[in-house]
Amino acid sequence: MKERFIEAILFLAATSSVFVTFGIVWILVKESIPFFAHVPLGEFLTGTEWTPLFENARFGILPLLCGTLLSTAIALSVAIPLGTVAAAFLSEYTKPWLREILKPILELLAAVPTVVYGYFALLFVTPLLQKIHPDLGGFNVLSAGLVMGMMIVPYVSSLSEDAMRSVPGHLKEGSFALGASRFQTIFRVVIPTAFSGMTSAYILAISRALGETMVVSIAAGMQPNLTANPLEPAATITAFIVQVSMGDLPHGSIGYQSIYVAGLTLLFLTLCFNVLGLWLRQKYQEKE
Amino acid sequence: MSTAVLQSERAQVLDMRANIRRRQWVDLAFGVAGLLALLFALLTLLALIIDLAMTGVPRLSWEFFTNFPSRFPERAGILSAWVGSFAIMITTACCAIPLGIAAGVYLEEYASKNWLTGLIELNIINLAGIPSITFGLMALGLFVYQFQLGQSILTAGLTLGLLVLPIIIVTTREAIRTVPNSIREAAYALGASRWQMVWDHLLPYSSGGILTGVIISLSRAIGETAPLITVGALTFIAFLPHPPVMAEFPFLSFQWLKDPFTVMPIQMFNWVSRPQPEFHVNAAATGVILLVMTLVMNGIAIWIRYRFRQRLKW
The missing domain is CATH 1.20.5 (Single alpha-helices involved in coiled-coils or other helix-helix interfaces)
Incomplete structure (x- = not known):
């Protein structure tokens, strides 16, 4: 009897995580529905102005979407090459003892609080970039994106390295026996075999970059801006949510609903990339 | 030729x-x-x-830790922020540790392979990719308005607890998985029930791995800012939460759980967002404290992991 009782409690604990997901989706959808009674979906998706707190409020998600995708793209263009090369180096070039030391140190990059990265982007990286490009404003997407990229390097490198190291040794030895160099083995054997695992690493990195909040809130400015120019300030979806939350917001107002709509959009975006990753992995596994 | x-x-x-x-x-x-x-x-x-x-x-000085935030940068301190961080950490730990370990034990030792288990596992993997700010939105809608918990330490602790739950679940499972089956069979052979086996054998043997997960998750929680801003952390708090002990019966008070709060990362965000460089210095000092805390916690976790791997040879 007691055993049954304990098992039931443990089961409830295990299902709690499902309730969390369910709770997130349910609350986001529930609070967003009244918003779309005010704003037609077409205007929301195609509008180029996002000014929900102004007198003459406009609700076009495009500027926020643009800021989010732009900062994510910059971050990924840093994190994916750097992380992948570092992973290949750690898995194929270094001795095990050195790897045991380097990997945890690299992972510390992901442990630093994001608000500290925001400080670093605003007060260290931006002045540094201004020396190269003097016209650069104090707030810009570039420095926020670059710092975000460094922040997610460990997500890419750690999981990719695990995937590369789990490639069976006989495949690598077969490649070496045929006279392939280390470089060739990495690119022709190890990476194709580990690709499925590396995709999950990339997807996690993308999810992190899309949802990153503090770095962009601090260093990228908070004006919604429909631009593809990384030297300009812009707001991301997350920065908008922070901006609104900092103020006093009555429950049920259109401003309150707008942060839920923004959150829902963000969640949907993350979901899209995750589905894309799943599809890539399955497609790749079929080819094998 | x-x-x-x-x-x-x-x-x-x-x-x-x-x-x-x-x-x-x-x-x-x-x-x-x-x-x-x-x-x-x-x-x-x-x-x-x-x-x-x-x-x-x-x-950094003694006054920096014992002063409340202020309009004057040189007089401002982080008293309310570090007390808030500390209180929220305790709430988070109380919520996430039992729940996470219980879930990990269930998934590793009790669950049979069926669609429900598959769903739970898939869900835990996906939770890691959900942006942390959506946890804050969920908490604002559910805890603050639906359950009427207010914009309090309790709400913040629960939010961060749910946020770090997957980390504890995953590390617990990994730790339990390294315990060899012979230990389980030995315990059963001596007549232990399943729960006795888990409680007396599995959990003690995997405590090192579980502890690393707990430390990492708390270090993540201490630096987390976005969900707490969404929940409604204030940036200017010039008072402390109610004390947890009282002079008269019942001596323990939980009034502090309902108090409004601020935490160190939010204080730092507030200071870094101001134009005056004097406040940036305050932000940097808060950042140093945060950085030292997270790096030390991660260092301890790495060390424990290393020690356990060295010592435990089954």
């Missing part, structure tokens, strides 16, 4: 040697690129630490 054949063979050998040399160069170049990538990452970390320390460390 034969000299021509010889010469062409010689040319082939030379060609091959050149080819090998070229590939060795490429190998070396890639190695250097890898080393540079690593060095660049480490240098960034170092630059961040040094930049923060140079600005922030001179500002």
Whole structure:
């Protein structure tokens, strides 16, 4: 009897995580529905102005979407090459003892609080970039994106390295026996075999970059801006949510609903990339 | 005739040697690129630490820890922020640790392979990719308005608890998985029930791994800012939460759980967002404290993991 009782409690604990997901989706959808009674979906998706707190409020998600995708793209263009090369180096070039030391140190990059990265982007990286490009404003997407990229390097490198190291040794030895160099083995054997695992690493990195909040809130400015120019300030979806939350917001107002709509959009975006990753992995596994 | 054949063979050998040399160069170049990538990452970390320390460390003083935030940068301190961080950490730990370990034990030891278990596992993986700010939105809608918990320490602790739950579940499962089956069978052979086996054997043997997960999750929670801003953390708090102990019966008070709060990362965000450089110095000092705390916690976790791997040989 007691055993049954304990098992039931443990089961409830295990299902709690499902309730969390369910709770997130349910609350986001529930609070967003009244918003779309005010704003037609077409205007929301195609509008180029996002000014929900102004007198003459406009609700076009495009500027926020643009800021989010732009900062994510910059971050990924840093994190994916750097992380992948570092992973290949750690898995194929270094001795095990050195790897045991380097990997945890690299992972510390992901442990630093994001608000500290925001400080670093605003007060260290931006002045540094201004020396190269003097016209650069104090707030810009570039420095926020670059710092975000460094922040997610460990997500890419750690999981990719695990995937590369789990490639069976006989495949690598077969490649070496045929006279392939280390470089060739990495690119022709190890990476194709580990690709499925590396995709999950990339997807996690993308999810992190899309949802990153503090770095962009601090260093990228908070004006919604429909631009593809990384030297300009812009707001991301997350920065908008922070901006609104900092103020006093009555429950049920259109401003309150707008942060839920923004959150829902963000969640949907993350979901899209995750589905894309799943599809890539399955497609790749079929080819094998 | 034969000299021509010889010469062409010689040319082939030379060609091959050149080819090998070229590939060795490429190998070396890639190695250097890898080393540079690593060095660049480490240098960034170092630059961040040094930049923060140079600005922030001179500002650290006893008064900085015992003063409330203020309009005057030189008088401002982080008393309410660190007390808030501490209180929220305790709430988070109380919520996430039992729940996470219980869920990990269930999934690893009790669950049979069926669609429900599959769903739970898939869900835990996906939770890691959900942006943390959506946890804050969920908490605002559910805890603050639906359950009427207010914009309180309790709400914040629960939010962060749910946020770090997947980390604890995953590390608990990994730790339990390393315990060999012979231990389980030995316990059963002596007549232990399943729960006795888990409680007396599995959990003690995997405590090292579980502890690393707990420390990592708490270090994540202490630096987390976005969900707490969404929940409604205030940036200017010039009072402390109610004390947890009282002079009269029942001596323990939980009034502090309902108090409004601020935490160190939010205080830092507030200061870094101001235009005056004097406040940036305060932000750097807060950053130094946050950085030291997270790095020390992660260092301890790495050390425990290393020690357990060395000592435990089944």
